[in-house]
Amino acid sequence: MSEEDFQFSCHGEVMLTPSELEELFSLINQPAENFDPASPSSFGSQGSNRAVYSTHERKLRRKQSNRESARRSRWRKKRHLENLTNQLNRLKAENRELKNRLGLTTQHNMLLSFENEHLKFESANLVAKLLDAYRILGTMLSQ
Template sequence: MSFYEEKFPVPVRFTCQPVSETMFTQGEIEELFSLINQPVDPSSPGSGSQGSNRAVYSTRERKIRRMQSNRESARRSRWRKKRHVENLNNDVNRLRIENRELKNRLGLTMQYNLILSAENERLRSESVTLLATLLDLYRTLETIILQ
């Protein structure tokens, strides 16, 4: 006799009461309860009828499954790490190219700045010369008017 049969000698039956708050239809609820109400087969693998051999085999099997799961998890972890490193390398290459382009733009901007500074200096010098000439012309005109 299984543990379940010892504790529950009479099969437990669940009844279905209509509940309007659920998202299940009446047919879906009945199907779920029919799965719950199925009789327990004492020769089924989970019934414990195979004794301690089943427990040892189950432990060994669980250990093998756990090892396989760990290997698969490690493989996925290595793959994720490899993809991460590849993505980082791609980012490094992209940023190096972007850095080179920015340095080139900076160099061109600095050259343009030097050209504009020289032009600005020339224009300021010309402005001083023109102001001096204009001042001389005002003085000359003033002298002519006063005579």
């Protein structure tokens, strides 16, 4: 069994061969300015590190996707709050307008009620005068 064939395992799960570990350690110890994640050569031989590269890349993409999703979610939440605030302001203005209209309608109703009472009183007086006139007329005709 060669060193290449020997694989380290942890809890029964196959991890990396010693050569793959060496490549990873060399990448970790590499200065940051020499590291280019886009270039296949930065991870040594493509075949032996494809899983490491794609897992790392998937994590980075997932992080970026989560950040974008969170940003969009915050934007939607902000827009929703702005819409609710605008709706609240519109409803408050409408409520003020309706209260003003109700106040004016109540005043108008009171004025009409007073005028109606006055007209009822005047009508009762006119009916009384008319009855007096009929009585006088009846007395004059009967004589």
